[in-house]
Amino acid sequence: MTLPLLFDTQGHVARITLNRPERHNAKTPEMICRLADAFDRFESDAELRVAVVTGAGTRSFCSGGDLELTLPLLSGARKPETEWDHRLVANRDTLFRSTLKGPVLAKPMIAAINGHCLAGGFELMLGCDIRIASETARFGLPEVRHALIPFAGTLARLHRQIPYAAAMELLLTGDQIEAGQALDWGLINRAVPQDRVLPAAMELANRIAGYGPLALAELKRATAKAVGHTLEDGFAIETASMDRIMASEDAREGPRAFMERRPPQYRGV
Structure with missing residues (x-):
């Protein structure tokens, strides 16, 4: 069985991969729980010093929470069915840990953004310290278009990381921006060709992991x-x-x- 979240290591670097490319790496309750566990594992392992978070495939880093499975569960429109559903509903901290909302992880996090970075994927990116994106990536917070709001740290983080007016435009319109605009606003560190996203992130992670x-x-x-x-x-x-x-x-x-x-x-x- 293919796992929806992959965790592997290279020396002192952990690589965490959202693995639902056929659904734009949209986060299911299982993925959210596994992601929270992956961050806990990374933080507690003394041998690991830097983590790279990425998405499988070439289309999307993460399109956010699954609109069929996750959002209805969180709003109460769908009752818990699986063990992952029950775990997520029983402990909201699992959701927040999966998006790095809460106590700051002591170790550096790098986002390797290989495609569309939307909603909960955008929020996950905001929790990372360094962001390497594909030149063709797009960024957005479409929640308002579905009568929702971002709730995984964005309302506290975004206006601290980019200009207030830019943050409010993203939040209030739900519009997407291209990598060039994200770079101009300082939302990402660099935009590189698609095939260089993960290698560039891993090279940077390995260099940082060599420090104290x-x-x-x-x-x-x-x-x-x-x-x-x-x-x-x-x-x-x-x-x-x-x-x-x-x-x-x-x-x-x-x-x-x-x-x-x-x-x-x-x-x-």
């Missing part, structure tokens, strides 16, 4: 925590991070390895 894991985690933690604080408070958050990192063995190993002209051996301590 404590420093990577502290960079994410402090940056996320400083959002919305005064500059003075932000400096205090940064200084606390500095104290934690400078007391680590990795902070001694990095400069030492550089001076000795050898690859560093980071242990995450």
Whole structure:
């Protein structure tokens, strides 16, 4: 049986693949639960330092929640039938963990956007730190066209990541934008040819995974925590991070390895 979500590793990098290309990788209750579990697995495995999230096929990264299975379940229009349905309904945190809504994962996340990135797929992208997209990818939040709203972090995240007016245009119209516009707004980091999306994301992930894991985690933690604080408070958050990192063995190993002209051996301590 083909699983709707794939999890594989390459050294210190995890690759998480939404695997329903025939349905534009739309998320079913099973996929949502498996995705939440995959993020938990990634976060708890000390050997894994960076994750790449992508979609199977060439048409879509993710088109959002399945309109036949997932959205009716969440609205109450469909009663739970499977074990995945019951799990999702019983614990709403599963839904939020699957879209990175909640406590910030300590490890870097890269989205390899190989096609259309819509609705819940768009929201998943917003939870990732770096986004590599196909030149032919399209982005949008069509929820309002179906009398719905985004609820997986977008209303808190989007206006912090792109200009307010741009965010409201996406939210209120449900229109899609092309990769070039997403790049101009800073929604993605780069747009590359279709066949370079996953290789470029994996190359970047492997490079980042070679850095000190404590420093990577502290960079994410402090940056996320400083959002919305005064500059003075932000400096205090940064200084606390500095104290934690400078007391680590990795902070001694990095400069030492550089001076000795050898690859560093980071242990995450």
